[in-house]
Amino acid sequence: MRRYLRTILLVLLCTVIAIECIKLEEKYCWQQLEYAWPSESVKEQAIQSGKYKVEDNLPLGLDVWKDKLFITVPRWKSGVASSLNYVTISDEKTPILHPYPSWEANTLPDGVQSQSEATAGGRAAAPKAVQSNVGALSNSSIISTFRIRVDECDRLWVMDTGLADILGNPMQIMPPALVIFDLRTNELIRRYPLPDDHVKEDTFFANVIVDVGKKDDCDNAYAYVPDLGAYGLVVYSFKENKSWRVKHNFFHFDPLSGDYNIGGVNFQWTDGIFGLALGRAETDGSRKVYFHALSSTKEFEVPNRVLQNESYSTGSDAYFDYKLVGDRGSNGQSSAEFFDDEAGVLFYTQVNKDGVGCWNAKKPYNPDTQGLVDSDSDALVFPNDLKVDANRNLWVLSDRMPAFLYKSLNYTEFNYRILKGKVDDLILGTPCV
CATH class of the missing domain: 2.120.10.30 (TolB, C-terminal domain)
Structure with a gap:
């Protein structure tokens, strides 16, 4: 007994x-981030021009859809190769990042890339608006994103700050915007720039969650976007394609x-x-x-x-x-x-x-x-x-x-x-x- x-x-x-x-x-670990470049010559050109500095690339946000794991790399500094990326879940321990939806959508046009050195500190001072070569960008372009959200309707919601070289020579290349992709086709569904009156002096949009009432009613979706710098919350209605700011x-x-x-x-x-x-x-x-x-x-x-x-x-x-x-x-x-x-x-x-x-x-x-x-x-x-x-x-x-x-x-x-x-x-x- x-x-x-x-x-x-x-x-x-x-x-x-x-x-x-x-x-x-x-699941994964990196000493530094590497990307699936179109070619070695493109990579070398990016290094020579300062558009890619491996030490400037830090992953921040993630989400999962089927066999894709999305990873964001905000443009804290001037040498970020691509801000929105994915790896395949079956990839090896240290996978390379693939830009999403494409390299073109994640590439800053010539004339807007800062060559200044990043400085330590908190959020950047007021960014400078950028005019030159912005016409080369499209509605699918992703300037800099921190967090993303996959919803029940196979859509990827991206909160694009539109802000590059945040800690160095901050530049507002495009207005802050919600960018929504169809994950089944990798096509852009909509880009919604946030209205000017949503953006305050210390605004910093770095997150988004998505509220879908029912999976069979995908139009009836709302996004909630916190403003951690100016202490507000933006609510966006997909059906009405409009937003309002709550305090x-x-x-x-x-x-x-x-x-x-x-x-x-x-x-x-x-x-x-x-x-x-x-x-x-x-x-x-x-x-x-x-x-x-x-x-x-x-x-x-x-x-x-x-x-x-x-x-x-x-x-x-x-x-x-x-x-x-x-x-x-x-x-x-x-x-x-x-x-x-x-x-x-x-x-x-x-x-x-x-x-x-x-x-x-x-x-x-x-x-x-x-x-x-x-x-x-x-x-x-x-x-x-x-x-x-x-x-x-x-x-x-x-x-x-x-x-x-x-x-x-x-x-x-x-x-x-x-x-x-x-x-x-x-x-x-x-x-x-």
């Missing part, structure tokens, strides 16, 4: 250890949460509303829109029906429809979040903790009810973006961005990683089950 009990305890112990050891799997006090940063210590770099940011996620559909079809400022540890929510009503959401009556969900606790700043409908779990990055957190929406929102599905002081230094794909895999991109912005990266090490894991496996043993 004693031996039998000992065997049971041993099995239980091994089960607990196995559960706690389930971590994100490293609220909850969009601002928390002055007590603006200090960061990541990968040996200390810095301060004042970024407001940034992370957004759609909650589970209610019986009436509505959803909660979860959101938080980057420089904050608090999570908020607002019904999507509020945002989708232009006259109501832009008036003062909507103020009390916004609710505080809770607080992630000390050092709980987060850059991105995504809600998994089936598990009812919200995943979010934990940039100051080199990790990824989770919260079950059935529970109160506080540090005791939240889990850390993975943390790694090497592989997860600045987890920048995450998504859950159609097969319920969680994908996470980490990129050591603070060192890229304020110091320098060691290119003999792996600096950029994409990791993945099964949602249900990752939340085992956490308060998120």
